[in-house]
Amino acid sequence: MTDQIKYQKNQLYIEGAPASDLAGKYGTPLYVYSANQITKRFETLKKAFSVLPKVKILYALKANSNVEILKHISSLGAGADTVSAGEIFLALESGFPPDSISLAGVGKTDRDIDFALTRKINVIIVESEEELKVVSKRAAALGRTARVLLRINPDVDARTHPHISTGLKENKFGINIDRAEDVAKLASKLKNIEFTGIHSHIGSQITEVEPFAEAAESIRKFVLKLKKGGIRVKQIDLGGGIGVRYKNSVRHKLLPIEKNGESTIDLPTLAKVIKERLSFPNCEIAIEPGRFIVAEAGVLLTRILYRKESSDRTFIVVDAGMNDMMRHALYSAYHQIVPVQLRDAKHEVVDVVGPVCETTDAFAIQRRLPKVKRGDILAIMTAGAYGFSLSSNYNSRLKPAEVLVEKDYPRVIRDADTYEDLI
Ligand SMILES: Cc1ncc(COP(=O)(O)O)c(C=O)c1O
Numbered sequence: 515m516t517d518q519i520k521y522q523k524n525q526l527y528i529e530g531a532p533a534s535d536l537a538g539k540y541g542t543p544l545y546v547y548s549a550n551q552i553t554k555r556f557e558t559l560k561k562a563f564s565v566l567p568k569v570k571i572l573y574a575l576k577a578n579s580n581v582e583i584l585k586h587i588s589s590l591g592a593g594a595d596t597v598s599a600g601e602i603f604l605a606l607e608s609g610f611p612p613d614s615i616s617l618a619g620v621g622k623t624d625r626d627i628d629f630a631l632t633r634k635i636n637v638i639i640v641e642s643e644e645e646l647k648v649v650s651k652r653a654a655a656l657g658r659t660a661r662v663l664l665r666i667n668p669d670v671d672a673r674t675h676p677h678i679s680t681g682l683k684e685n686k687f688g689i690n691i692d693r694a695e696d697v698a699k700l701a702s703k704l705k706n707i708e709f710t711g712i713h714s715h716i717g718s719q720i721t722e723v724e725p726f727a728e729a730a731e732s733i734r735k736f737v738l739k740l741k742k743g744g745i746r747v748k749q750i751d752l753g754g755g756i757g758v759r760y761k762n763s764v765r766h767k768l769l770p771i772e773k774n775g776e777s778t779i780d781l782p783t784l785a786k787v788i789k790e791r792l793s794f795p796n797c798e799i800a801i802e803p804g805r806f807i808v809a810e811a812g813v814l815l816t817r818i819l820y821r822k823e824s825s826d827r828t829f830i831v832v833d834a835g836m837n838d839m840m841r842h843a844l845y846s847a848y849h850q851i852v853p854v855q856l857r858d859a860k861h862e863v864v865d866v867v868g869p870v871c872e873t874t875d876a877f878a879i880q881r882r883l884p885k886v887k888r889g890d891i892l893a894i895m896t897a898g899a900y901g902f903s904l905s906s907n908y909n910s911r912l913k914p915a916e917v918l919v920e921k922d923y924p925r926v927i928r929d930a931d932t933y934e935d936l937i
Contacts (some may be wrong), residue, residue, distance in 0.1 A: 518551040530922030533854035543834035551811035562781035577804025577899040582927035584608035595802035599629035653706035668732035672717030715753025730791040754802040763895040805899040812898025835868030
């Protein structure tokens, strides 16, 4: 639940800015973010993990990579977790120091690797033996030494949606834990490689501590095994994946209460679990949260184009589509949807759908909402992570603008596309 995005009387506000004014001024669909909500989430993490002696919070850019959001997060003291040369470029442009940036990804191109090496970022996270050899070659060609973490696949079930589960051995990610020792030995011998430590990322939107505990335990055993073989680990990166709540993000007496059933991770418990398992002398711990920092800070505002009644459904057709936010189309993700201006209206069960020519183009199926009409503005809540960053121009639709609000002051941080942008 966000305290920076809430109703004042019957109007939804993002910090000091009424959502309906923003929709009127900048048009819809429109992403709006609260800067203070991002700050609060980052500070919450920082506080919880301060029990670890050497800890770094690396923001996973893939969750939201708008440069102004990145500048805000870098100003809070975060490092950056990137997955492409493009993300490294954006991180550097946004003020993240090179030595706070890591590069992950199961399929890095030579160009990605060269970019990382020449920009002198902190570490490259290697996911296979072959990739390790390529990094060594590229580093030699460029006259550099690559600091490397090995991403291990601990074969842990993150108990999240299968499409965002990454730590099982059938997933494409990481080096199988059974093979990892040989790869670590190779890494510590190869020229132009400095083996620095271990990485693991078991999935996203994880809502229990247990999967992290299992991954941490697996890493602990592996680090001890390496130690026996004379290989020292200086950094352990436990990846991202801390889940958020998507239901009842905002409450009001005129809104239905959403049946909950959601859990979230207790951060102090998570920090304790990590501390207990991974406190090795002079070893730094990193985490790479994306969603946790930005999800709650964002809403997608969309205007109702039409109501359409069929024999057994009422469709609310809105002007945002799956190209603007595809989380529901991709993995049936749940987002609370609310009218930005509440009237004392009866509740009805509707499907909220977009204009795109795909049946999966929907934001909610059979959802209880206060009765709405053409022209009303809806807010799709908790849209700050994997919203705009997954958007596209599918159906040659123009990508929406993004606005960042700080106190009473909204500013456009990305213009909506123009037709010329389509060419
Ligand atoms: C390697 C890696 N790190 C961090 C993240 C961020 O995950 P989240 O946004 O769930 O925290 C991801 C997301 O897929 C990832 O693949």
